[in-house]
Amino acid sequence: MRAVALGGGHGLHATLTALRHLTDDVTAVVTVADDGGSSGRLRRELGLLPPGDLRKALTALAGTDSWGTVFEHRFGGTGALAGHAIGNLVLAGLLEVLGDPVAALAEAARLLGVTGRVLPMSMEPLDIEADVTGLEEDPTTVRRIRGQVAVATTPGRVRRIRLHSATRRDQPPTACPEAVAAVRGADVVLLGPGSWFTSVLPHLLVPELHDALIHTAATRVVVLNLVPQPGETAGFSPERHLDVLSEHAPRLRVDAVIADIDSVPTPDRLRRAAEGLGAAMLLDTVAAGPAGDRHDPAALAASLRRAISSVRGR
Structure with a gap:
């Protein structure tokens, strides 16, 4: 099964970790708009793609005996390196030396023993x-x-x-060609979970990626967040997330929507919103931990398997 997951940050990390339970053929398509922290500093100082979300995707797909832990280590102190993750610096070096983000990520994947691929949403910040x-x-x-x-x-x-x-504000963003090809050739494409406005929706605003998502023959699955995110989606109901998705991409059709059963106070409303996108709703227990604010990879993988089987059965 060729699976493609679109997103960024911790949400994409959760999806990729779950997909590793289902298939070895996983491609992550990662947002490249981060302008804060270590990523923002490297982006401003070197003019490179912000590496943080790319790093998280790589370590999610890395083998357990890899350099993943080293990649995630951050320097302390108050000097020039304070706050930088080692993986961010390695990626920045590879991007400068190789000059091609796809090649740089492939080399980092080789170093980490990654099964699958990590691609940027766009070749420029x-x-x-x-x-x-x-x-x-x-x-x-x-x-x-x-x-x-x-x-x-x-x-x-x-x-x-x-x-x-970032450099051509009067022109729409251009997609990474390999990312577009991955979406078009996938068996399953996942959107979410993650920061809705800054990690999930941006993929729909890159014209070539948007068209690939519209026309792909893949099963399209939306995984909803477990809790609203302060700032971005404070006060949002689960169904409001789908409404916003539809507002930004009216032509997008979805096959399945997965949500945690304890995160949906009014299932009928979510069901109607999912049906408005052409999707079936699947409520499952996919949260982990006492706070219930992160996805359990094994539970999410089982839910994805059920959703895919249900769509194919229909």
């Missing part, structure tokens, strides 16, 4: 901007917020996002 309400005395006033970190942490309500090339 991207910028996110959002229309946000609730930041002024008049709650209907719309302000434009720029930058992934600013959008993710805004105290207002995000209404809509746009995606731009």
Whole structure:
């Protein structure tokens, strides 16, 4: 089974870890709009793709006896290296030496013993901007917020996002050709979980990726978050996540929506929202830990298997 997962950060890490239970043929397509922390510093100083989300995807697909732990280590202290993850610096070096993000990620994957592939959403850094309400005395006033970190942490309500090339703001972002080919040739494509406006939706705003998601013959599965994210989706119901997905990509059809049974207070509303996208709803116990705010990889893998089998049965 050829599986492709689109996203970024910890959400994509959870999906990739689950997919490893199902298949060895996994491709991660990763957002490249991060402008904070170590990734933001390297992006600004070197003009490279922000490496943090790419690093997380690599370590999710790495073998247990690999350099994954070393890649995730962050330098402490207060010097120039403070806060940088070793993997971010390695990726930055590979990107500078090889000059080709796909080749750089392939070399990092070889070093880590990765089974599968990690690809950037675009071959150049991207910028996110959002229309946000609730930041002024008049709650209907719309302000434009720029930058992934600013959008993710805004105290207002995000209404809509746009995606731009960091260097060609008057042109739409261009997709990584290998990522487009992976989506078109997949058997299963996953969107979510993750930061909805800054990790999940951006893939739908890259024209070539959007068209690939529309036309792929793959089974398309949306995995919903377990809890709303402060800033981005505070106060969002599970069905509101699907509504926003549809608003940003009206032509997108989905085959299955997976949600944790304890995270859905009104299943009928979520079912109707899923059906509006052409999808069947699958409620399962996929959360782990006492807080219930992260996905259990084995449980999510079992739920994905059931969803795929159900879609194929239909």
